[in-house]
Amino acid sequence: MKRSTPATLVAVSLLIIAGLLVAGCTDTQETPGDAVTLNVFTAASLTGAFTDIGKAFEAENENIKVVFVFSGSQDLRTQIEHGADADIFVSANMKHMNTLKDSGFMVDDTVAQFVENCLIMVTPADNPAGIEGLADLAEPGVKLVIGTKDVPFGDYTRQLLDNMAADPEYGEEYRDAVMANVISEETAVTSVMPKLTLGEADASFVYKSDISKDDRDKLKRFEIPSKYITENPIYPIGVLAESTHKAEAESFIAFVRGPAGSDILTDYGFDPIPVEN
Amino acid sequence: MDLTQFRLKTETDRHNGRPRVGRVIFTLLVAVLLSLFLLFVTIPVASLFLRIAPEAFIRSLTEPVVLDALSLSLVTATISTVIVVIFGTPLALANARYDYPGRDIVDTLTDLPIVLPPAVAGIALLMAFGRRGVVGQYLDLFGIHIAFTTVAVILAQVFVASPFYIRQAKASFEAVDRLYEDAARTLGASPWTVAFRVTIPLAWGGLISGAILSFARALGEFGATIMFAGNLQGRTQTMPLAIYTTMQGDLDAAISLAIILVVISFAVIATVKVVTRRKF
Numbered sequence: 001m002k003r004s005t006p007a008t009l010v011a012v013s014l015l016i017i018a019g020l021l022v023a024g025c026t027d028t029q030e031t032p033g034d035a036v037t038l039n040v041f042t043a044a045s046l047t048g049a050f051t052d053i054g055k056a057f058e059a060e061n062e063n064i065k066v067v068f069v070f071s072g073s074q075d076l077r078t079q080i081e082h083g084a085d086a087d088i089f090v091s092a093n094m095k096h097m098n099t100l101k102d103s104g105f106m107v108d109d110t111v112a113q114f115v116e117n118c119l120i121m122v123t124p125a126d127n128p129a130g131i132e133g134l135a136d137l138a139e140p141g142v143k144l145v146i147g148t149k150d151v152p153f154g155d156y157t158r159q160l161l162d163n164m165a166a167d168p169e170y171g172e173e174y175r176d177a178v179m180a181n182v183i184s185e186e187t188a189v190t191s192v193m194p195k196l197t198l199g200e201a202d203a204s205f206v207y208k209s210d211i212s213k214d215d216r217d218k219l220k221r222f223e224i225p226s227k228y229i230t231e232n233p234i235y236p237i238g239v240l241a242e243s244t245h246k247a248e249a250e251s252f253i254a255f256v257r258g259p260a261g262s263d264i265l266t267d268y269g270f271d272p273i274p275v276e277n
Numbered sequence: 278m279d280l281t282q283f284r285l286k287t288e289t290d291r292h293n294g295r296p297r298v299g300r301v302i303f304t305l306l307v308a309v310l311l312s313l314f315l316l317f318v319t320i321p322v323a324s325l326f327l328r329i330a331p332e333a334f335i336r337s338l339t340e341p342v343v344l345d346a347l348s349l350s351l352v353t354a355t356i357s358t359v360i361v362v363i364f365g366t367p368l369a370l371a372n373a374r375y376d377y378p379g380r381d382i383v384d385t386l387t388d389l390p391i392v393l394p395p396a397v398a399g400i401a402l403l404m405a406f407g408r409r410g411v412v413g414q415y416l417d418l419f420g421i422h423i424a425f426t427t428v429a430v431i432l433a434q435v436f437v438a439s440p441f442y443i444r445q446a447k448a449s450f451e452a453v454d455r456l457y458e459d460a461a462r463t464l465g466a467s468p469w470t471v472a473f474r475v476t477i478p479l480a481w482g483g484l485i486s487g488a489i490l491s492f493a494r495a496l497g498e499f500g501a502t503i504m505f506a507g508n509l510q511g512r513t514q515t516m517p518l519a520i521y522t523t524m525q526g527d528l529d530a531a532i533s534l535a536i537i538l539v540v541i542s543f544a545v546i547a548t549v550k551v552v553t554r555r556k557f
Contacts, residue, residue: 128408143425145507150526183425184507185514187525195507199409200424 035065036248039085041076042068043092043235045117045209049268050090050256056264057255064248080105080240087243088252090235093152097236104241110250111238114257115270117207118232119156121222122196129202133222134164137203138177145192145201148185152233157205163228207233209269234273322539329532337533345511346519346534353427353515354495357434361442361491366484369446370472391440395500398436402505406432429506430513434495442484442491449483450476486549493545497538 042050047070054066069076069086077096080086081103089106091097094113100106123131129142137144147154165175183201186192189210195201197218211219237256239249255261262272337343368387372380390398406413406423413423423429453476461475477484499517506513508522516534523530 148508148522148525150522182509184509185522186508187522198403198407200403200407 035063036245037065037067038087038245038248038252040066040068040088040090040252041080041084041086042070042090043073043076044070045092045207046070046090046235046268046270048212049209049265049270052264052268053256053261056260057252060255061248061251064252066252086240087245087249088237088239090237092233092235094234094236097238101238107239107241107243107246110246110253111236112253112257112275113234113273114237114253115235115265115272116232117209117235117270119153119160119205119224119229120208121203121205121224122211122219123203123222124196124199124201125218125220126199127202127220128199131203131222134224135170135174137181138174140177140181142181143183143200143202144178144181145184145186145195145204146182147189147192147205148187151187153189153206153210154185156233159230160205160224160228163230167228207269211269235270325532325535325539329529329536333529334533334536337527337530340527340530342510342514342519342523342527343530343534346514346516347537349427349430349511349514350496350516353430353434354492357431357438357495358442358488358492360431360435361439361495362484362488365439365443366446366477369443370450370476373447373450387443388440390437391444393437395437395498396504398433399501399504402429402433402436402501406505424505425507425509425513427506427512430502430515433501433505434498437498437501438491438494441494442487445487445490446480446484449480449487452483453479482552486552489545489549489552493542496541 040050040054047068050068050070054068058064058066069079069084071079073091073093073096076086076089077091077100080089080100089097089100097106097111101108101111121131121134121137123129129136129139131137131142136142146157149155149158161175161178164170165172184195186195189206192201192204192206193210193212193215196204197215208221211221237253239246239253243249256265257272257275265272365387368383371377372384393401403410403424405411406416406429408414408417408422408424410424416423423432457475457479458471461471466474496515497517498515499521502513502515503518503521508514508518510519514522516538520531520534520538523534
């Protein structure tokens, strides 16, 4: 065999790069008769649910392929604003959807609120601090982990405590006592869960959908009385104005909101919002 | 930078009659690479100062989150440096002076935190001292909690910063001429007197610079702290953690904290340079 010289090396690498480029182009370009590809930009908290929904949808629609981009809603919005090729946008809050809508990025009448999330209290399954309800969080020595004020689940936690402080049944001392029990403020739900499952923390407030199926047996969940909830996080979905597959995109949204999609979403801890007629 | 060193070297290295062009190219190459690298290091640091208005910097210095982080960082890093010096000095002296079975193992173990990623240190400390940890579960019986307290911040800092002092201290002790110690001993000095009146004063410069480096490492500790001590303003939120947290809301506060850390780090390097150059 001939020894490979720098020139042949360069030639080979060029060939590989050219090959990759061709492959990359043919992937996104559809020739007639091929499957249509839908690019669905989806808020990261929906990763599990939408992966399952995508598989179920593809099984029913053989000519449509669903490709997900999962990231923070803010990041996805920025990508769309800078020309990313998206057909559907699913946001974890109204703010980013409304911004895109106001700038004309969305097909307005396709935008709809489709699921609700809610804040719940969680403790480790063996509940080391013996917490039976919200009132117990103010007991001295309880170790509480919450989100920082700048992340949504931390913000909703503070709203909840403020609402409870306004109720004479609990009062401001309650809120102060609870905040004094906080041992750590986390920037992501992903760093709350290990503290609970390891038993380092006694309780936390997270979104119902944040608890993965694997963690369900390791945690005990407590619902929060609705009178202390100002608003629940609501997720909107909609078709992009620049989408070249609007009909397919709408059929995907219909699937998400239909019985199959709703079942999957419910399974992941979300509360689907019924389609208005 | 003294480039004449390079020139002297090339001249003595080759006497084959064509060093001029080679020398020019060499000097140019060194100059270009050197300036590119300097730019690479200075531009990001300078950008911190350019991205914030002086008024905004001063305003954020009064923010509780900044003040709490600053004082917590200074207090914990000081305490952990003192702990490192108290425990590290005898260890460094023993390893520099005595050959005992297992000395290499001790050496390796004390160096380990330098190469361990802080995330590993964090989870290791949690598994040891967490409420259900190997040691922590027994401490829990006595109502002693370490994880997610200021004590945990200090433990994390001691863990990651100790090698910086111990290595330096050991090298300084090794550099002390044994003749002085032997002379003191033959004149009847006790081991205490030898250590405190001869060895330590002679190694002083190295000990100080080691302690300063260890302090700087403690000040910058992030990964092990956030995993083992958590993130709570005023209790466990040190400056690096506060930068990480405020990044998501108050960018000015994050930049201000970063600038303070840059200034402190700069002062640390300058002090170490002065201290190691001075002869004691």
